[in-house]
Amino acid sequence: MAKVMSDGARSRLVWPVAGFFVVIAFGVGLISMAAFGDRTDPPTTAAGDTASSDVVEVKLGDLFIDPDGISAPAGPVTFKVENTGGIDHNFVIEGVDSTEMISPAGTEELSVDLQEGSYTVICAVPGHADGGMKATLTVGGDSEASGNDSGGGGMSGMTAQEMLEHDAKRTAQFPAETKGKGGLPLEPEILSDGTKRFELTADEIEWETEPGVVMKGMAYNGMIPGPQINLDLGDKVEVKLTNELDQPTVLHLHGMILPNGMDGVAGITQNAIMPGESFTYKFTARNSGTNMYHSHFNAAEQVPGGLLGALIISDPRDPAVDIDYTMVLNDGPLGFTINGKGFPATEPIVAGKDQLVRIRYMNEGLQVHPMHLHGIPQKVIAKDGYILKTPYMADTLLVAPGERYDVLVKATELGTWAYHCHILSHVEGPDGMFGMVTAMIVQ
Secondary structure, eight states, X not given: OOOOOOSSXXXXXXXXXXXXXXHTOOOGGGOOGGGGTTOOOOOOOOTTTTOSSSEEEEEEETTEEESSEXXXXXXXXXXXXXXXXXXXXXXXXTTTEEOOOBOTTOEEEEEEXXXXXXXXXXXXXXXXXXXXXXXEEEESSOOOOOTTOXXXXXXXXSOHHHHHHHHHHXXXXXXXXXXXXXXXXXXXXXXXXXXXXXXXEEEEEEEEEEXXXXXXXXXXXXXXXXXXXXXXXXXXXXXXXXXXXXXXXXXXXETOOOOGGGXXXXXXXXXXXXXXXXEEEEEEOOSOEEEEEEOOSSHHHHTTTXXXXXEEEEOTTOOOOSEEEEEEEEOSTTOSEETTBOBTSSOOEEEOTTOEEEEEXXXXXXXXXXXXXXXXXXXXEEETTEEEEEEEEESEEEXXXXXXXXXXXXXXXXXXXXXXXXXXXXXXXXXXXXXXXXXXXXX
């Protein structure tokens, strides 16, 4: 699936583009591959080496296509595509055909009948092509072409002016409007004994991550992230989960101190909730802070696919703040997202000068995300729901999968400040910013 960008979605807020480019000079060509964990650089394969017959082997990874210059003969060709990465990818020959999503360690074959010429190959998961999963397929004729050389300037295949125009176009849309908003507060039913009862329904949905990009996802109550559950320390709580998926699921209340039978792990603490069935989790809120809930069945698909949400338990020791903002980080089939959206559809944090903002980071994805705010430092006050005895200042804060951090930001500096994950292939490519980018606007 190729991205379709809407020209109609325009921002109410105009960024100072020229200055912004200087501030956010990410330098895509300087990306450190160490950001992807233990993976070594993909081997460089000369274009044409894979096309000795009508079977062409291609490897996908996080985030690359190997080789980046693919050659094949004209006529019937079968591409044998292996996913060597840690997350789902697909193999798309733009304008021709594509594989289904390929799970990690999985292999798919794509058989097509190709005419002589040049084709663009991508992974269509939002953000992946921008992050490096793009190649050139040369069919027949001269197979000596470089994988990324399409007659433009530099590695991108675009001239400097084209790169500037693409970037400016995307930036001008921020914050773009899309259908659906996740993380809305869920109001409980108050039972006669004071118990707060919440109802969640897990189902498959279509979710617009950025203008014109609609993905298949899984959601609680039709939104990604699922609705935010707000509690007070000591509350008696019931959470009823109804499963409308076509596969089993459960609900894990991540970070909470619970009775064993309420921990939400199929085969260990409960039976899986089958399609059409329900289960009610009952507990007392014994520990406070920034926690979360998500599936714990087929979690590598269900959680990145959208079955996740914030669970916030207030504490009498909480600092008084002007703005309390939850930031759910995710990656996988929906792309690189903040609160279910990718740039330019991410939501900015808008604060008045000198207001105190609390940001609650929670990483529900498969990869680490170092979160960086330009221009204003972050004061780290809590980790995994527990208030730190010794807060500390940070410029960039590494948030690993499953972790939660709370920071305070004093909005002392006027202007629009870029706010993004600092793994650069999660945020910017040759044609502009995408994925885990937003802004703090101090006015």
